[in-house]
Amino acid sequence: MSVSEDSKNLIIPGDILACERDNQTVDIIGQGIYLSFENHLYNNNKLYPTHVGIENYTTKNNKVIATLDYNSKRYIPQQGDYVIATVTNNYSTHFLCTLNNFSSTVTLPYANFPQATKKNRPKYENGDLVYCRVKTVDTDLPAELECMDSETGNKDGFGLLEQEKSKHTAVLDCSLAYARELLFNDKGFPLLSDMVKKNLSFEVAIGVNGKIWISTASLLETLCVYKILSKCEKSNRDSILQIIEETVTEYVKE
């Protein structure tokens, strides 16, 4: 009846999905699976996988959700994502920001800031980093960002990622799946908590566009956190504690 959950099948474009093989209805299709307009009209809603990944089926509120888990480097805006944007230009109504080098620009209107009025405009300069959320994505328009929770109007931790006095900051580029895991799965992947347990004090902001902003009190600590985060992207989970231990003793000698 139901598609075997957590079936860890490797899927390559052109392969047949488990839900298609077993004639199982899927209510929601997620990343990596595509229903083309042509298949929707003529081919009995045949789904095809478009990326190399592992197929994944979950049931939520009696709805079967099919996704293909894959890793990539370039971020494509999706509604509701938390991102770190770089301001590149400003106009009378909005900032122009980029989420990735050489990707299409996105807009951050002045109206999407808390307590926005016509007179009250945020003073960001080109090159500033802003932590914000993707508000709307339209195929025919640039994506729109927001710097507040639009339901409550609160600031909610969004805003400029600024370098305070006597702080050292850095931005680390990482793969998208790694950024998602760090941001959403702290219980299953307790890298950040493990680092805090080793008496490292730091501040991070993680954007799912593959950017991690780090701020600590000293340059060596910033380097240390940067190194740990980038090393852990390419190593096994079991060796995480060892990496933290080694890097901390290398950079921040007690």
Add this chain to the structure above:
Amino acid sequence: MSYSKYSILENHDGSCELSTQNSKVIVGISGPLEPKQRHRLPLQSAIEVIIKPSSGLGPTTREVLMQDKLATVLQAVIVTELYPRKLIQVNAQILESPFDEFGSMNGNTFNEITSSMIDLNSCFNSSFISLCDASIALKSSFVSSLLAITEENSSKLINLANVSDLDTLRSYNFKSLHLVVLEIEENKPTNILLLDSKGDFNDDDLVKVLDAAQQNTSAEFKNIRSLFKEKLSQDFIWKK
């Protein structure tokens, strides 16, 4: 059999270095990018292919012909409607070609054709792995094979990607050359995406070539599948 390394260019979204017995190609893919105005298509993504030769300056007519062939196949395979008004850029650099040596054409007109077909064959296979590495949406997989029929030995069929020795390669007297790009769906070669033939051949020859291409494709695809298995475990190495 070919040997490939993926994700070797850090600053590209996807890359692959592919070496066969006699050629070596590196492909880097960036996309979806913000295109220039002239590349902007309203409902689908533009695909730009640039192939650089192993020696000498930038795409000459020889490479431009290869670019066009590569672009037609990529256009059929990439789900272009997913990235409207974007650009997908495919950069291929040929590193080693069996006819690199000065004067290696030896006056044989077929050598000139062979050399560009060998390069193109590697470009096809390498760009497929790069596209998957760059996570560009694809409709299906494809594998390219380059087969030749010789005049002596009552038309023997040779897979040129497996000929390692340059002298042997030169000694062949080719009757015809065939570059076959096959689409793969559900693990089986299903469709011909490109069939580029040079020389004299008849129906029987072509049927033989297609049979051999299917076999070669299945074998290569098994290779690619195990490569992707390894890639995926590397991508999610922090998960276990």
